[in-house]
Amino acid sequence: MFQDAGEVLMLLWRTFRALPCAWRQRRKVFEQLFEVGNASLLMACVLSLFIGGVLALQTGPVLAERGLSNFIGQVVGLSLCRELAPVMMAILVAGRVGSAWAAEIGSMTVYQEVDALRTMNIDPVRYLVLPRMIAIVVGLPVLVLFSVLVGWVGGAFIAYLNYQVGISFHAYFSSLRNGVDAWDVLHGMAKGAGFAVIIGIICCAQGLSTIGGPRGIGRTVTKAVVNSIAFILLLDYFFTRFLMLLD
Amino acid sequence: MDPCPPPDPNQRGIGLSVRGLCKSYDGHPVLEDINFEVRPGELFVIMGPSGSGKTVLLKHLIGLEQPDAGQICVGGVPVGSPEMLDRHRVAMVFQSGALLNSLTVGENVGLYLSEHRLKPPEEIRRIVAEKLALVGLKDVEDKMPSELSGGMRKRAALARALVMDPQLILYDEPTSELDPLIAVTIGEEILRLNRRMGVTSVVVTHERELAFGIAHRMAILFQGRLLALGTPEEVRASPHPEVQRFLQAGFHFDSPSEANQGAPHHEKHP
Ligand SMILES: Nc1ncnc2c1ncn2[C@@H]1O[C@H](COP(=O)(O)OP(=O)(O)OP(=O)(O)O)[C@@H](O)[C@H]1O
Ligand SMILES: [Mg+2]
Numbered sequence: 001m002f003q004d005a006g007e008v009l010m011l012l013w014r015t016f017r018a019l020p021c022a023w024r025q026r027r028k029v030f031e032q033l034f035e036v037g038n039a040s041l042l043m044a045c046v047l048s049l050f051i052g053g054v055l056a057l058q059t060g061p062v063l064a065e066r067g068l069s070n071f072i073g074q075v076v077g078l079s080l081c082r083e084l085a086p087v088m089m090a091i092l093v094a095g096r097v098g099s100a101w102a103a104e105i106g107s108m109t110v111y112q113e114v115d116a117l118r119t120m121n122i123d124p125v126r127y128l129v130l131p132r133m134i135a136i137v138v139g140l141p142v143l144v145l146f147s148v149l150v151g152w153v154g155g156a157f158i159a160y161l162n163y164q165v166g167i168s169f170h171a172y173f174s175s176l177r178n179g180v181d182a183w184d185v186l187h188g189m190a191k192g193a194g195f196a197v198i199i200g201i202i203c204c205a206q207g208l209s210t211i212g213g214p215r216g217i218g219r220t221v222t223k224a225v226v227n228s229i230a231f232i233l234l235l236d237y238f239f240t241r242f243l244m245l246l247d
Numbered sequence: 248m249d250p251c252p253p254p255d256p257n258q259r260g261i262g263l264s265v266r267g268l269c270k271s272y273d274g275h276p277v278l279e280d281i282n283f284e285v286r287p288g289e290l291f292v293i294m295g296p297s298g299s300g301k302t303v304l305l306k307h308l309i310g311l312e313q314p315d316a317g318q319i320c321v322g323g324v325p326v327g328s329p330e331m332l333d334r335h336r337v338a339m340v341f342q343s344g345a346l347l348n349s350l351t352v353g354e355n356v357g358l359y360l361s362e363h364r365l366k367p368p369e370e371i372r373r374i375v376a377e378k379l380a381l382v383g384l385k386d387v388e389d390k391m392p393s394e395l396s397g398g399m400r401k402r403a404a405l406a407r408a409l410v411m412d413p414q415l416i417l418y419d420e421p422t423s424e425l426d427p428l429i430a431v432t433i434g435e436e437i438l439r440l441n442r443r444m445g446v447t448s449v450v451v452t453h454e455r456e457l458a459f460g461i462a463h464r465m466a467i468l469f470q471g472r473l474l475a476l477g478t479p480e481e482v483r484a485s486p487h488p489e490v491q492r493f494l495q496a497g498f499h500f501d502s503p504s505e506a507n508q509g510a511p512h513h514e515k516h517p
Contacts, residue, residue, distance in 0.1 A: 024364075108347070115311050116345040120359045120411065121332040127362070 032135035048147040052154030060165035074179025076155035090195035094228040098203040102224035105207025144192035260447035261322030268317035295468035338408035342419040344400040346392040353388030
């Protein structure tokens with residue numbers, strides 16, 4: 001357990017040190033960025049629409065009962081951009097992209113492709129890990145922003161359609177504008193970047209330490225996804241505290 | 248004596264030395280107290296039964312595994328220090344080929360040049376085609392490794408090693424999986440690289456004819472120990488019973504006429 005943590009931190013440090021070579025790897029960064037976006041965009045859209053909707057559904061009637069239906073835009077807007085969008089997108093990306101990376105790097109390790117890279121004096125961290133880390137750290141915050149925007153629209157629809165609430169788009173968005181500023185959105189994107197580091201490094205480290213055959217790869221994928229999600233949820237609290245200090 | 252003497256600057260190939268190498272996996276010894284030396288420009292063959300630790304030994308020579316004890320030097324630099332692969336060009340041809348499955352064959356073969364930015368792209372394409380032709384492959388640059396046969400993959404891996412223009416090549420069973428014609432071509436290519444370019448070569452093989460034909464010196468590995476070490480004549484004359492058994496093993500079938508007598512009698516149906 002502690003050895004694993006040490007390995008992950010070590011890999012993070014080595015990736016960080018490889019950063020000056022990032023420009024050389026730009027083609028691979030774009031490929032991976034495409035993978036992050038392509039694998040998650042449609043899912044992100046559908047999920048966010050529904051998350052925004054369910055938030056409005058849950059909070060709307062409660063607020064309307066107390067005559068606070070004007071605040072619904074603010075409540076949905078804030079909880080989406082500060083909490084739900086980053087966490088949901090991180091979990092989505094861990095499941096769709098992180099698992100794929102763990103499997104890919106894991107099979108490269110098992111089938112000696114990583115060894116072959118080493119014998120050619122190509123650093124696997126620079127060649128495999130760095131482009132993926134950059135792609136996910138850039139891609140996930142963008143995905144969070146996208147999810148926030150779509151989620152707001154989802155919330156607006158439900159707030160309008162639900163007979164207990166029934167406030168207009170205009171009222172919803174003006175309430176949202178009052179309560180949510182750019183900093184809140186940035187807060188969510190910063191969280192997304194933090195989660196991206198966690199997902200990327202855990203999945204790559206698991207992949208590189210794969211042993212055994214196909215079963216080893218299976219184990220790697222499971223561990224990578226489960227650990228990523230666990231750490232996302234745990235560190236979410238601490239990220240939030242930290243970002244609140246900056247407020 | 249200095250454990251890592253500096254390489255001879257007039258020689259293109261680099262030598263290597265192994266001192267007291269031990270390695271075990273989970274308390275299970277795989278290599279025990281291995282000592283040998285390969286001189287610059289030499290063609291050194293390692294033979295031994297399956298599972299005797301030949302692949303593990305080769306991996307130690309290029310720094311893919313850390314020894315439990317002992318020291319290995321390649322070209323005067325201790326293996327495992329980061330500068331070894333920076334200072335010298337050492338290539339390994341893996342038993343399974345180990346081509347990168349996400350790249351085309353051409354990209355695989357040219358990977359060393361493109362990743363280290365040693366040549367412009369057109370030049371790389373030319374070199375790749377040339378090296379692939381050398382190992383008898385044509386028009387495979389745009390195929391994926393999974394579209395090749397096992398033997399073709401192995402030859403592509405050899406081409407990938409040649410592209411590095413290495414000073415030391417480690418071959419792990421370069422001719423297994425190949426048909427006799429191609430095996431001869433590859434054997435000749437190994438010999439040519441060694442003779443004409445002075446590349447130091449370490450060849451692991453089960454092919455006794457090839458081994459005794461090309462080796463300057465050879466070693467027999469048996470259950471993690473070196474049982475014999477020396478010129479092919481010295482090894483052939485080794486008094487060790489296991490070595491003799493290994494070198495003299497061959498197919499001894501009954502002649503067809505005798506075999507038929509023992510075979511089950513087939514009844515003829517009218
Ligand atoms: N990573 C590893 N973990 C545990 N045991 C290993 C590992 N690598 C090799 N071994 C063991 O070391 C021994 C030697 O393996 P090695 O691959 O070197 O054999 P070999 O001489 O190359 O055989 P072959 O001719 O069949 O290729 C085997 O018993 C194998 O089980
Ligand atoms: Mg082997």
